[in-house]
Amino acid sequence: MSFNETGHIRTGRSPRRSNYGQGDRHERCNNRKSGEHNLKETAIQPGQTEASFRLWNRDGLKTGIWEVTPGEFKSTRPGYDEICQILSGRGTITEPDGNSFDVGPGTLFVTPAGWEGHWTIHETLRKMWVVADVPATTE
Template structure:
């Protein structure tokens, strides 16, 4: 029998994700992010991500994302829809082609899984 590794992170709400870097799509000066990939293959990637408060634009082109908010609060704004707030325990799906603005109210951490088209 072949033994297969079980990639994991224990304590996902306080695990060290490494150094923060400036958020490239930030609308708020000085906003930073950090992430830690837990597992990935050619089509799927899963891990942890966090971001400091502020606003940024986001698009999902060529992949879909499923995420669960672990800590913090964010309001997601998508053109033509009412803004929606998410907090700890909430799950959201951003299908390929999705675009919007994230308004991060307090330090935000999520677990994400992306799936390439």
């Protein structure tokens, strides 16, 4: 998978350059080109790769496309809620209490702030994601 940074993904409006590439959890590439596969930092087995491309970002709301190759990894949601829709591929997500669910094309689910899980990717999986930052509470 390779995404380009020239605005070829259309949203019904004229393409605009968003501030993707600013670096967040969905851009593990950090200083590397967005959209290129890189080793997955949280992979349990060596060799698993991921790519992420942020399409849009404004006022704590971000959306993009993410892809991961087969393997297993742990995942958390510190400080943000995420809505996911699987576009292609297949996997199984297991939560700390042992409950698990299979995901595939069309699966839509939410992982709220504080969520933790274990992903097993059976075939290269691509998802569309929307992330909303959750304000820190002061007590």
